[in-house]
Amino acid sequence: MLSIKDLHASINGKEILKGFGLEVKPGEVHAIMGPNGTGKSTLANILAGKQDYDVTEGTVTFQGKDLLDMAPEERAREGVFLAFQYPVEIPGVSIANFMKASLNEVRKHRDLQPLDAVEFLKVMKEKMRFVEIDEKLMRRAVNEGFSGGEKKRNEIFQMAMLEPTLSILDETDSGLDIDALRIVANGVNKLKNENNAFIVITHYQRLLDYIVPDFVHVMYNGRIVKSGGKELALELEAKGYDWIKQEVDATV
Amino acid sequence: MAEEIDIIDQVTQSDYKYGFVTNVESDNAKVGLSEDTVRFISAKKNEPEWMLEWRLKAYKAWLQMTEPTWPNVHYPKIDYQKIIYYAAPKPKKVLNSLDEVDPEILETFKKLGIPMEEQKILAGVAVDVVMDSVSVKTTYKEKLKELGIIFCSMSDAIKDYPELVQKYIGSVVPVRDNYFAALNSAVFSDGSFCYIPKGTRCPMELSTYFRINEANTGQFERTLLIADEGSYVSYLEGCTAPMRDENQLHAAVVELVAMDNAEIKYSTVQNWYPGNKEGKGGIYNFVTKRGICQGINSKISWTQVETGSAITWKYPSVVLKGENSIGEFYSVAVTNNYQQADTGTKMIHIGKNTRSRIVSKGISAGKSQNSYRGLVKVNPNAENAYNFSQCDSLLIGDRCGAHTFPYLEVSNKSAKVEHEATTSKIGEDILFYCNQRGLSTETAVQLIINGYCKEVFQHLPMEFAAEAQKLLAVSLEGSVG
Ligand SMILES: Nc1ncnc2c1ncn2[C@@H]1O[C@H](COP(=O)(O)OP(=O)(O)O)[C@@H](O)[C@H]1O
Ligand SMILES: [Mg+2]
Secondary structure, three states: OEEEEEEEEEEOOEEEEEEEEEEEOOOOEEEEEOOOOOOHHHHHHHHHOOOOOEEEEEEEEEOOEEHHHOOHHHHHHHOEEEEOOOOOOOOOOEHHHHHHHHHHHHHHHOOOOOOOHHHHHHHHHHHHHHOOOOHHHHHOEOOOOOOHHHHHHHHHHHHHHHOOOEEEEEOOOOOOOHHHHHHHHHHHHHHOOOOOEEEEEEOOOHHHHOOOOOEEEEEEOOEEEEEEOOHHHHHHHHHOOHHHHHHHHHHO | OHHHHHHHHHHHHOOOOOOOOOOOOOOEOOEOOOHHHHHHHHHHOOOOHHHHHHHHHHHHHHHOOOOOOOOOOOOOOOOHHHOEOOEOOOOOOOEOOHHHOOHHHHHHHHHHOOOHHHHHHHHOEOOHHHHHHHHHHHHHHHHHHHOOOEEEEHHHHHHHOHHHHHHHOOOOOOOOOOHHHHHHHHHOOOOEEEEEOOOOEOOOOEEHHHHOOOOOOOOOOEEEEEEOOOOEEEEEEEOOOOEOOOOOEEOOEEEEEEOOOOEEEEEEEEOEOOOOOOOOOOOEEEEEEEEEEOOOOOEEEEEEEEOOOOEEEEOOEEEEOOOOOEEEEEEEEEEOOOOEEEEEEEEEEOOOOOEEEEEEEEEEOOOOEEEEEEEEEEOOOOOOOEEEEEEEEEEEOOOOEEEEEEEEEEOOOOOEEEEEEEEEEEOHHHHHHHHHOOOOHHHHHHHHHHHHHHHHHOOOOHHHHHHHHHHHHHHOOOOOO
16 A cells, blocks of 8 residues: 655755655554654655655655655545644634535545535534544634644544545654543544554554554664564563664664 | 717817816826816816815815825835826727637636626626626616615716715815825716615615726725615625726725614725736725714624735724714735735724724735724713724735734723734645645635635625635635645
């Protein structure tokens, strides 16, 4: 589904991704862990199509198409979803209006009729229950005055609405209490099926108690330095990142 | 058309009854402004003596005034002696099909979703539809006549309803009110006149749109609208179609009078040519709009959507004289590229229990500058006056500017004045977030703008609101990304 090969990218002349590679197949959950500043958000942003970066080398293929060649909105319509690490506020636009525009844009791309207001509200209410989000939030402007936890839940709610093929969760767990964490994880688990895939970027192992990954990758200094099964996450939790850093730095 | 030629004939054949020596045969006034110019205009329009006297008085006042420099706009000094103050209405060039119309204009029509038939009318294409519009206009006029409503050009009103015009012209915006008002009073070309009789509810939106194919009203438009006791009228000015004009300076005056229990809703969509992307060639729009709530329980609401002009200087105001009267101002002002707008309102509370509400939404994009300037004044006798002001600014990108200048003069202790202001910005982060949800940048901007302007749009008549939404999208096209 997603094939990233030897990706190099820089921002303001500084190279952040240094030969990143990853293969994701339908039905898989990949966890990417790694110390701060290692390039995890950069990877997520580049996959979603943020313009600030220069991709100097490498390829990204998504369902047979050159992902890097598409505008960010096309990628979204093709089924790439990014749950942002820091969701922004959108002044004056209610979540309901925002999601209606968004969902209908995605449906149009899939040759589906737009939902009318009644149908939309029905779907929306269902998905809101799914992430246990307060209905009152729906009339508020997107993320305006939301708590950190509400913002993250709103991301998962949007993911549930759009039913993406590939979801990238960028530290959706940071700043969540255990209840919110469980809600977010449940959301992912319920959406998961054999046709879609998830890349879960996280700093801590605890999210992986709830979302069980098929693969765990350790990212350091712009690329994956170690991959394994879910046990790798536990090992990292116990030993920290230093031993990996030392291992990598020794081989350079 | 026949009507137009008729007017020109009448004018050119009239004798020089004011002892006036300029050559009346020529269609245009000589360049520049002098007493002769004023006489020339008045003679051309075949005006009665009192009107000429009024104009001359205004001209003399203007000579003693200076152009205001306080607005937050910058433009090269206007040479008032280089302007032609009167050009005879030229018959519009008749085109045979839409193929002959400037493709850029057609493109805009399409974007605005103006139906094909209307496009033809607006572009001046000679087809049956024009005939239709004439017949629509005729039925419309008949209906108004039945109700005793007067709706005609200012020139006609001066001839046909001199008592009304004489009584009210300059009563709300005095000749000496400001530099541009004085200029307009001296040289006004034409405009609309409207009188709603006692107890009459005007059953349709009165719209200048219906007069669009009549003679060009020129650069110094003058409008006077009187709502007599217990009457109601909703008046629409302008049109979302782009308006081009070779005259760069526009200085209009609009006066509204609401008597006891009368209500006037005045809606404007202004889309004058803003100049090109470098800011060249746009129109300077210096407008004085004011209404007076003369009677008890009367109400005047201004609703405006301003997207055009290179420079806008405009403060639709309400003088709240009658007890319990209400003044409202709902405004969306958009500036893009190099446009500059200094706009806002004045609410002057004179009577007891008068209330006013100001909702101003400024949107700046490109390298434009958008200023809100508002005055709330409560006179000593205005017991329990109440004002609520909401002034919001939205910035698109980071090369534009938004400024707010609220002025408060409260001389009555029982008055209550509330002011709220916000500034938000549509930055790249927000747009990327929207893109990531499948929305194109244009759609995202539109969504945000529509949410932002909702409170103003809901005061526009329905069809107008839909058009205004599209107009905003077109005006802001290319402002991001
Ligand atoms: N605009 C920028 N200019 C220069 N460096 C940047 C910019 N944005 C991010 N970086 C740097 O890129 C590196 C990777 O950041 P990021 O992808 O956010 O890491 P992570 O998500 O793994 O914590 C960091 O060293 C950060 O300082
Ligand atoms: Mg990060």
